[in-house]
Amino acid sequence: MSTRSLLGIWWVGMLAWQAWADPPAGYYASAEGESGAELKAALHEIIRGHTVIPYSSSSRPDTADALGVLDAPAGQSGVVRLIYSRRLEPVSTFGQSTGWNREHLWPNSYGLDDVQPAYSDLHNLRAADMNVNSARGNKLYDESDRTDARFKEPAHAEAPATSTDGDSWEPPDEVKGDIARALFYMDVRYEGGGVGEPQLVLTDDLARINSAATFMGRMSTLIQWHRTDPVDAEESARNDTVWTEYQGNRNPFVDHPEWVEMIFLPVLTISRDGDTVVLSWSAHFPDAVVEAAAEIGSTWTPVNQAPVRNGEVIALTVSTGSGPRLFRLRLR
Numbered sequence: 001m002s003t004r005s006l007l008g009i010w011w012v013g014m015l016a017w018q019a020w021a022d023p024p025a026g027y028y029a030s031a032e033g034e035s036g037a038e039l040k041a042a043l044h045e046i047i048r049g050h051t052v053i054p055y056s057s058s059s060r061p062d063t064a065d066a067l068g069v070l071d072a073p074a075g076q077s078g079v080v081r082l083i084y085s086r087r088l089e090p091v092s093t094f095g096q097s098t099g100w101n102r103e104h105l106w107p108n109s110y111g112l113d114d115v116q117p118a119y120s121d122l123h124n125l126r127a128a129d130m131n132v133n134s135a136r137g138n139k140l141y142d143e144s145d146r147t148d149a150r151f152k153e154p155a156h157a158e159a160p161a162t163s164t165d166g167d168s169w170e171p172p173d174e175v176k177g178d179i180a181r182a183l184f185y186m187d188v189r190y191e192g193g194g195v196g197e198p199q200l201v202l203t204d205d206l207a208r209i210n211s212a213a214t215f216m217g218r219m220s221t222l223i224q225w226h227r228t229d230p231v232d233a234e235e236s237a238r239n240d241t242v243w244t245e246y247q248g249n250r251n252p253f254v255d256h257p258e259w260v261e262m263i264f265l266p267v268l269t270i271s272r273d274g275d276t277v278v279l280s281w282s283a284h285f286p287d288a289v290v291e292a293a294a295e296i297g298s299t300w301t302p303v304n305q306a307p308v309r310n311g312e313v314i315a316l317t318v319s320t321g322s323g324p325r326l327f328r329l330r331l332r
């Protein structure tokens with residue numbers, strides 16, 4: 001083969017790679033320039049109505065077949081990287097008690113309930129060690145509480161970089177952001193609008209998370225994990241393959257990490273009436289703390305007044321007088 005034809009192949013390869021590595025031109029056009037609820041609504045319209053693949057099927061590619069492709073390390077086939085164990089496992093051990101199965105990151109029992117399209121959504125599914133999957137069960141994601149009597153590290157012998165406590169599960173650092181972005185996708189994709197589609201909602205209010213509801217969390221921890229484990233080439237390639245080969249929709253937060261905070265961070269609303277100031281924010285953040293400062297550059301201190309919850313809003317009223325003039329909301 002001549003040098004010239006080698007170069008030709010290299011160029012074709014580069015072009016193909018570039019075409020796959022980014023969303024198609026205009027995919028996010030209707031979301032550009034938006035923020036907050038408007039951005040969320042625009043993204044929902046873009047990613048809804050995806051091609052639903054069967055959860056299990058003997059005649060068509062199903063979720064197990066897809067995970068055998070999506071969770072294979074770059075350049076390899078016939079093996080999957082298990083989400084919590086980080087071990088490579090042969091695709092052929094799917095369904096065996098010593099092998100792997102399908103993990104719903106947003107637990108099936110928190111609003112998916114075996115109903116399509118959410119049940120088979122590949123952005124939410126990962127290959128997992130079968131025993132580790134059982135150990136996680138439907139625990140929410142959070143930093144483990146080491147003072148909890150049920151704290152355990154590792155959470156399971158076959159997942160060395162995990163920990164757990166009575167109600168939550170902490171995955172390995174390298175997948176914390178991947179999991180967070182999958183859950184942000186689920187909240188935006190599922191707004192209760194279509195046939196069989198639940199209204200999935202992320203929250204910091206852990207009391208709301210149970211199998212009779214459609215909540216999942218902890219949202220503030222997920223935002224933090226999104227920051228500490230940014231998108232890498234492998235996560236981006238997985239998003240591309242879900243789009244091109246299976247569902248025809250993308251995870252916007254893998255393509256545009258900056259949109260997470262534009263949608264999910266709480267906004268502190270401040271309304272002033274003379275010497276009285278009412279501060280309010282989303283009840284999805286019951287543990288958020290309001291801090292006050294006299295002026296720019298001075299020390300921020302927590303506001304002592306107890307907040308009052310009224311439906312979806314938490315508010316507190318302070319009398320300022322000659323006191324603080326600046327307020328901010330801080331997550332734990």
Ligand SMILES: [Ca+2]
Pocket residue numbers: 173174175176177178229230231232235
């Ligand atoms: Ca990662």
Ligand SMILES: [Ca+2]
Pocket residue numbers: 186187188189190191192199200201
């Ligand atoms: Ca939702």
